[in-house]
Amino acid sequence: MKDWSRYELPAYRLAHVIKLWCELPDDYSLKVDRITQEPLPDPQYPLVANRTAILADAIKTGKLAKEPWEFPVTIPNRRHPKKVYRWVVKHDALKRWFEVYRPYERPAFLFWREDAANTPDTPASEWSQFTHDTKLLKACRWVIKTYWEGRAEVDWPTKDFILEKLEGIYPVRLSKGEMEAIDLVTRHDAKRRSGG
DSSP states (O other), X not given: OOOGGXXXXXXXXXXXXXXXXXXXXXXXXXXXXXXXXXXXXXXXXXXXHHHHHHHHHHHHTTSSOOEEEEEEEOOTXXXXXXXXXXXXXXXXXXXXHHHHHOTTOOOHXXXXXXXXXXXXXXXXXXXXXXXXXXXXXXHHHHHIIIIITXXXXXXXXOHHXXXXXXXXXXXXXXXXXXXXXXXXXXXXXXXXXXXX
């Protein structure tokens, strides 16, 4: 398993975001457009072009801010490093962008702390490579943790209460059918765990 803590930085160059988001090999070097500083498409990794377009659109529309960042570059036979500026996206801004605009994605290089905290203290399963998170699974976990866990059967929430909370305070917009499915799944799980 990759140690994602090694990749946590205060800010990332655009090519670095794409490389980490696509989980490309560490020794792989993306070619970058000298003017935009965005990664160029790579036929070996088609996801690079797609994710570069998504990131560029987020920056262009103002949903994600990029800013200049100073990188000292050492030049042989020179006493002081030369200051070079590159466009970067700050870690916190990038993480917030994923939470707001792409909540169904949790790139490991940004969310490794939260994911590690939410992982049970059990050995890694052979099935762990097949796990997948979606907005509905996240919503189910949120409902279970917020309204079901640790409550006696007499304190269980009603269906209308759960639907009201999902519609009113849950941060991701869900359809009525999705909310009803979440209520049904979490209600069934609570009954199963209680033996009811």
